[in-house]
Amino acid sequence: MSDAVSPKPCPRCGAAGEIRKAGSNRVWVQCAKFGKDGNCSAISRPEANKKDAIASWNRMK
Ligand SMILES: [Zn+2]
Known part of the structure; x- marks a missing residue:
């Protein structure tokens, strides 16, 4: 199994889902x-x- 799971398009408007990060565990x-x-x-x-x-x-x- 690959762990390269990517976000689906936005459920509300269809734009891309972008990964955001804050600190080491958020x-x-x-x-x-x-x-x-x-x-x-x-x-x-x-x-x-x-x-x-x-x-x-x-x-x-
Ligand atoms: Zn959206």
Whole structure:
């Protein structure tokens, strides 16, 4: 199995999901058009690692 799981497109607007990171253990995925970049509000919960953050994002509707 590959661990190269990537974020699905944004569930609200279809733009790319972008991985963001803060510090060593806060990772989340947000829409490429999140906030000031385009006023989409889609953002995942912060998780401890990239894999969980992507999983969280990919479950969003
Ligand atoms: Zn979006």
